[in-house]
Amino acid sequence: MRNVALAAAKRINRAERAAWRDRQAARDLRMQQALPHDLLTGLPNRARLASWLSEVLSEPPRCKRLGICLIDLDRFKVVNASFGHDNGDQLLRDVARRLRDLADRAGYFLAHLGVDEFVVVVQETTNSDDMIKVADLVLRILREPFTINGHQFAVSASVGIVERAAAGVRPDELLRTADITLGWSKADPCGHPAVFDPDRYTKEVRQHELTADMPAALDRGEFTLAYQPVFRLATGASPRSRRWPAGTTQRMARSAQPSSFHWPSAPV
Secondary structure (H helix, E strand, C coil), X not given: CHHHHHHHHHHHHHHHHHHHHHHHHHHHHHHHHHCCECCCCCCECHHHHHHHHHHHHCCCCCCCEEEEEEEEECCHHHHHHHHCHHHHHHHHHHHHHHHHHHHHHHCCEEEEEECCEEEEEEECCCCHHHHHHHHHHHXXXXXXXXXXXXXXXXXXXXXXXXXXXXXXXXXXXXXXXXXXXXHHHHHCCCCCCEECCHHXXXXXXXXXXXXXXXXXXXXXXXXXXXXXXXXXXXXXXXXXXXCCCCCCCHHXXXXXXXXXCCCCCCCC
């Protein structure tokens, strides 16, 4: 009985210690979110960036145009996994130091959004070419190897660029479009910086909506086979109109553009 009681007490102590650690971690996270600067790099954090953007973009905005470079360090998780979190943290501090030197010289706003993401905001831009030059400069200063505790680290990064008029822009909208554009840069095999393209964004949103609609449409039996003729056998002419079956949703009809069809190479 005594051994059983001791084992039960140890389990309770372990559970209490785990719960205490969870409470401490949650408290530290709340404290960091409440602070205007990142504890690791000393740079403005996401909350401070949102506050600053709200001030800049409030009506009337402080600038006519602005641009944003969202920077994500490539393969940073590999650094943590291979060399430890201490070396990873030091690498982030060194990256932040180089970016801060650039921002201080040029008058840019620099923030550390979390882990391996940084953002540079430039006011009074002319067009996207201004931000492409900033992105190229960022990549160039990061390309020089970092030496930490006898290890050399070559750093590359993906960059999403948004440049636009400041009037009527919400901070969350600006950051969301930058995040989408960053995804395009990550998907690029060559890793080139990506510039936000409204047409590409609209097309991807439409495809996402259509994809999200499909499972429910399949459950409801809404799929029908529609035949789109390529040639009229009698005349050889191509039909000019497309007729959709009754019940076809407007979204699906809009999404089924000619480019999405698989055309045969010759009439059959």
